[in-house]
Amino acid sequence: MADSRHAFRFASIPGVGPKTFHRVRARLVEMERSWADLFDKPEKNSKQLDLSKQIARAASGPDPETEKTFRQLEANRISILIAGEEDYPGLLLETLGDSAPPLIFAHGNLELLKQPGIAFSGSRKASEEGINIAAELAGILSNAAPIVSGYAAGIDTAAHLGALRGGGGTVIVLPSGILRNRMNSSLADEWDEDRICIISEFMPKQSWRAKYAMQRNRTIVALSRVVLCFEPGPKGGTRETARQAMRLSRPLFLARYESDVNWKPAEQLAARGGNLIMLASQPDGQGKGASCSELLSAAAEEVTAAYKDFRPPPKQGDLF
Numbered sequence: 001m002a003d004s005r006h007a008f009r010f011a012s013i014p015g016v017g018p019k020t021f022h023r024v025r026a027r028l029v030e031m032e033r034s035w036a037d038l039f040d041k042p043e044k045n046s047k048q049l050d051l052s053k054q055i056a057r058a059a060s061g062p063d064p065e066t067e068k069t070f071r072q073l074e075a076n077r078i079s080i081l082i083a084g085e086e087d088y089p090g091l092l093l094e095t096l097g098d099s100a101p102p103l104i105f106a107h108g109n110l111e112l113l114k115q116p117g118i119a120f121s122g123s124r125k126a127s128e129e130g131i132n133i134a135a136e137l138a139g140i141l142s143n144a145a146p147i148v149s150g151y152a153a154g155i156d157t158a159a160h161l162g163a164l165r166g167g168g169g170t171v172i173v174l175p176s177g178i179l180r181n182r183m184n185s186s187l188a189d190e191w192d193e194d195r196i197c198i199i200s201e202f203m204p205k206q207s208w209r210a211k212y213a214m215q216r217n218r219t220i221v222a223l224s225r226v227v228l229c230f231e232p233g234p235k236g237g238t239r240e241t242a243r244q245a246m247r248l249s250r251p252l253f254l255a256r257y258e259s260d261v262n263w264k265p266a267e268q269l270a271a272r273g274g275n276l277i278m279l280a281s282q283p284d285g286q287g288k289g290a291s292c293s294e295l296l297s298a299a300a301e302e303v304t305a306a307y308k309d310f311r312p313p314p315k316q317g318d319l320f
Contacts, residue, residue, distance in 0.1 A: 004080035005070055006035035011102050012066045012203065013058045021102035024049055025084055069179075069204055078107045078178055078204070089113045094312055095222040095248055101201035105178040108197035112169045117148035118307060119220050119250075121241040122155025122230030127259035130230050131155065133279050133296070134255070135162035137228070140300040142168020145307060146197075148224050150175065150216065155230045155238075157186045164190040172198045173220050175213040177206035217241040221248050225310040226303055229274075230255045232265045242269045249313040251306040253277050253299075277302065 011021055027049050028038065038049060039059055046056035073080065081088045081104040093100045106113065118141050120134060135158040138147050142163035147170040150156040163170040164187070174181055178200040183191075201219055202212060217240055221227055227245035229252065232238040245252040252273065254266040257280035270276045277299045280292045 003035040004082060006039060007082045008070055008073075008080055008103060009063055009066050010035060010038060010059065012063065012069075013055055015052065015055055015058075016102075018100060018102055019098050020055070022083060022098040022100070024051065025082075025102075029084075072179060073105065073204060076107065076179070078105055079110060080104075081106055081110075081113070087113070089223055091116045091225075091312070092219065092222045096218075100222075101219065104199050104201055105204055106197055106199045107178065108193050109169065109195060110197060112146045112171050112195075112197040113199070113223075115146055116307075116310075117146040117171055117224040118142075118144070118303065119224035119227040119241070119245075120147060120149040120155060120159035120230070121217065121220065121227065121238050122158075122255075123233065123236075123238055124152050124154040124156075126154045126158075126231050127261055129257055129259040129280065130255070130261070131158045133257060133292070134158040134228075134230050135165070137255075137279065137296055137300060138162030138170075139166025139168070140296065141303060142166045142170065144304045145225070146171050148173060148220050150213075150220065150237075151181075151184060153186070157184060160187055160196075161190055164192060164195060169195040169197070171223065172196065173216055173223070174198065174200040174202070175216040176200065176208040177202050177204045179204040180207065213237055214240055218244045218248075221245050221250055224250065226251045226253065226307045228253045228255060228303065229266070229269070231259075231261050232269060233262070234265050239265060239269070242274060246273050251275070251303075251310065253303055253306075255279050275302075 042059035043056045083093055083100055083102050134155050138159040139162040147159050147163040149159040151172050160170045217237055221244045227250050229238050229242045232242055242252055254270055254274045254276050256276050256278050279295050279299055
């Protein structure tokens with residue numbers, strides 16, 4: 001029943017959130033109707049489709065602004081992935097259920113969304129050592145799965161660069177509308193649309209807001225089987241991503257190395273269920289310390305094993 005134009009128009013109506021969208025879509029599937037059918041006398045069919053009077057009234061009239069935006073999406077080769085349809089990331093919907101984003105706006109290689117990823121999250125102001133280690137580890141892990149991260153400076157950019165330099169693919173998850181996206185100059189020299197997919201769950205012209213960045217972090221986790229965090233602070237996005245990983249039953253790895261940063265937040269998260277992994281060390285007094293490359297290889301093996309062993313937690317209905 002895929003019909004991106006009408007699904008987009010419905011999702012654009014004020015008052016239509018994820019739960020309403022998923023509920024109405026389920027009714028359309030049950031009735032063997034399409035999204036286009038929804039706009040055929042919606043006020044008359046509102047009871048069947050479980051639409052509020054306000055939403056049915058909004059669906060009855062023309063919406064030239066939404067149509068204009070839809071044409072802009074087409075012109076920029078941006079796909080609209082509808083929850084429950086074939087191209088929509090299965091793990092995202094399976095994890096978040098009726099709170100999953102109704103639509104994903106995507107540009108680039110959509111095949112990267114068909115495989116669960118490995119998420120990277122970290123400080124915008126990470127140490128130089130952290131940035132270098134994140135890039136190298138992402139390069140190794142990108143041979144096992146797409147890397148999934150945000151689009152900020154610091155660890156996000158390092159993870160994408162590492163994946164591209166390592167020959168793998170990477171998924172960029174935006175905290176704002178996809179039509180507001182601008183090229184990250186740090187990635188320009190490595191940019192390869194065959195190995196990159198940019199996605200957003202927000203309306204195409206939506207500006208950045210702090211709450212959207214936090215919501216985006218949940219999506220990064222839900223798209224992935226494993227989550228790696230670098231230099232989390234006592235509060236902020238990286239810490240929230242780590243907490244989301246634990247809430248969503250994802251294996252969480254907290255990077256540790258010798259940089260002079262505050263490791264207490266990472267240690268606190270480890271105490272709550274995360275896994276501290278040493279990615280660099282100083283030789284001991286007798287010169288027997290493990291090399292960085294040895295530690296990275298061991299960490300990559302541990303993360304890859306967790307990725308392969310991951311099983312989604314059972315749904316509530318499966319427990320009885």
